[in-house]
Amino acid sequence: MALLGSALAVFLAAVLAVGMTRWVGDVLNPLALTVSEKVPFSGGSPPDFHAWNRFHIRWYTMALLFLAFDMEMVFMYPWAVVFVREGLISPVEMLMFILILLVGIVYAWRERGFEWA
């Protein structure tokens, strides 16, 4: 717990350092931009629309697979710790679990779920 407190302190200090640097920059060069200086860049023509739009990600199949496959991480960490202790049973059980999941990956690959362009 104490160790994690230090880690938290380091995290907050780094975040603060970044914020401070930006703030120093803003003091040296105050932010006072005109409308034309704020136009988003796309190479010389002002944009006609907001860039934020309903963004069609083509790899949504992969995203859904990640959602399912990522669960395996939860089991894998404790499994690795007791691997040696538990002996042969551990690789066998985990291999079974992984092979079940791999069927899903192979199926997605066969359905060309990772390709989009």
Added chain:
Amino acid sequence: MGVREALAGLARWSPVPVFPIVGGGARDLVRDLRLRPEVELVATPRHATLLLVAGRFPSGAIPGLAVVHDQIPVPRATVRWNGEVSDEISSARLVGGDEEDLIATLVALHREMMADPSRSGPPILPDVDAVEWRGVGPYGHGGKGMTGGTPYGRPLAERAGDRDGIELDQLPVTIGPWVGALPWGLELAVKLQGDLVQEVEVGPRLSTDPPTDVFSMATRKPMTVAVLELERARHHLRWLADALSIQGLSALGLRALRLGKILTPHHQREVRRLLAMVRRSGIFGLALNRAGGEVTGSQAKGLGPVARAGGVDDDARRDEPAYRELGFQTILHQKGDAAARWRQRMAEVTQSLDLSDRAGDRTAFGAGLVEGPRGRITANGPSPSVVVLDLLPQLLSGLEWGDAVSLVWSLDIDPTESVETHVDNRGAS
């Protein structure tokens, strides 16, 4: 203030970040600036301090100049190289002369900006919203309903059908003409659906007066093969420099550029070494493996390396006696895609060097038709870049943006090449 002076003193030694706007006749000069440690060409005006406007532009007006100028953060300044006084930016520093003069001006101006930001160039465009939105609508943000109106001055993208059978937003956006990702001067009006290019229109062309390089000279009088072929090799190395930087290999690109500058027929070994490094970079396996963009058959006619990469044996050099004496044989690749075009040009660099080495004082061409580095140059036909620009919409649609960029660069486009290469010539004859 002490801090500011101290920082300014250190910043003096920083490479000068320059955002280039490049018109006709200045591409090679600006590209060579990459070799100078004093200067750093950046891909977006947000990373720049100086705006460099170089070269000739059609009828004096430079599209997007004011927009890009205002996007450069303060302190900023503009340098106009070999231009007219009547250009849009009144505060621009005019320079002529050679590269050394330009570098000296850039460095001096950068130091001035760092030391005294109050001398920064003022914005050109007026400080008014493009669309009235403040105070409009129930929340004063300029919109009404969930998607209506022009919130904060711009509308939201509209819905459109998609090849996946889903109706989703399509974002129309004009990219270019001045962006590090595309050849200088190329403007693409694309409709993006996600990261996919659904539709492309090529923007106005920045054609200027006819080129004065050795290849266009060869349409009028015979030129020595040695000079032509060395220049062709140089051209391909310059192309390689640009194309490599866009694939994330700017250092290797610099190597190509540096080699191109000092190139002689005796540099075969260095060229081979460079090409081996390019091949080993995995560019064919990682970046161009499925980039697509096949240009083959009749549409490739007259497009030089692009045609030959697609298996079209189209090369004006075959019909020249001088080349026949040298045992010239066209190099062909079959697939005609982006990777094939890379391979084609890389093979032609060594071929040209070899030809240049053995050519002696043979001369070729001179009768109106020349095989230029981008393809066939004729007395009054369209230049190869113009032909390629017409192919772009069909080639780019359906590609992921990164692939689209790779494809554009594989075609070696110069948007400043004039529509009719030799208008003047025709008038004269």
Added chain:
Amino acid sequence: MNLISDILFWVFSVAAVVTGLLVFITDSMVRAAYWLMASFVAVGGILMILDAQFLGLILILMMAGEMTIMAIFMVMFMMNPAGLNPMTMVHQHRTSIVAGAGAFVALAAVGLLAEFPDRPVPPGVDPTVDLGVELLGESMLIFESAGVALLAVMIGAVALVSKRGRYGIAEEGSEEPSLEMSEE
């Protein structure tokens, strides 16, 4: 030490509730997704205070991916994804108020009335090890059947969304077959 733990507990608790609330107040889909993640991260912090380091950290680890996916899917499906026009994330007010109040009362009742076990983990015991032993021993069947459930999720997702989906190739305009029975 205990004081710091207490302070951190309250900081994380308040953060979890406030960020959870912000999910429904913000107009932007991306913000909503990442506020939810912030809420989970705060809960992960509480777990870590309770010396369940592994559970707390794995929660934070998992949520990075899950909430990014949530953000991109919301941006993909919602019009006005950035909340440039005002909108509300709350619908069916009466139902939701009743459901919310009911859930609160139920949970509060559990919190107040249930008897919680008071078994602090003895020092020197690594809960991760116990979790691993449990997974490979007693809970083996649960663990393996979770695999089957996840496989079903994957296959279902791929079958529904892949380009060569079950209704034909998407590029050729795949269409769901009509549910009407044919006349024959």
Added chain:
Amino acid sequence: MNPLVAVVLIGVVMVVSVYLVAVIDTAVETRVSGGRGYARAWLAPISRAARLALQRRTVTERPDAEAWVLGPALLGGLAAVALTSIPFAPGVDVADIPAGIVLFGAALLQVMVAVVLHGWGANSVFPLLGAFRMAAVGLSMGIPFSLVLITTAIPAESLSVGAIIASQEGVWNVLRQPIGLPVYLITALGFSFWGPLQLPDGADLAGGTSAEISGTALLVWRIARASILVSLAAMGAAAFLGGYLGPWLPGWLWMIVKTMGLAALMIWSGHRIARARMESVVLLGWTVLLPVALVDVFVSGALTL
């Protein structure tokens, strides 16, 4: 470790290593480009930083200002907190907790969030494309990345980084688990979006998520990105190269040498290996790295038994 000492220690480590990364980057670039003048590599990072400090920050018309600020801040914070899980020398660590590699993994997967927020914040087309690219890269690389790290925990019988280093007393993991380090380095390039996997900030997006920022915002973004690279290199050194273990030299020096060695390797790849296509990266992650990482887990595991 006392929080104050911890902040100072990690701060010093980050400042020095980020400076070294910048120097190595310039030097490698000079070498690959066939140029001369290595001396400027030592000064270049400082003068560039000074120049950026004097430049005004830009904002766009209607950004998500908070997300835009949070992106770099979070990235820097995550790099720092990732470093806390790694012992730099015997006994010199901030938080060598029993779940050390989970802490590291959690920090690194959150990098995806930081970059997505940073790209989303600008409301501009290039950063937006960059943000979604980072999501795709992160989701493709996340699982193999975690798997190869988990594999190093098998012989150590612990998730603590200190224990993982200690378990390499006889033989380093790079020899015991030869598949691990290459997979780790490739995925590390993905999470630090460096070199061939510099897709969110790629040249084809004119700088991607950083295309709209200038001044100190750009400065801190670059520093944070280099810090992530350092964190990844340090973990690579600890998990696969035995961390501070080694003959003759003192432990901390070994750690520095190994960390900067791996960092240099990744920087070198940035100048010698081409940017990969987006789709290839996703395919690589799921159909090559994931199975290879699983082979690593089971083969290395079986060899341990």
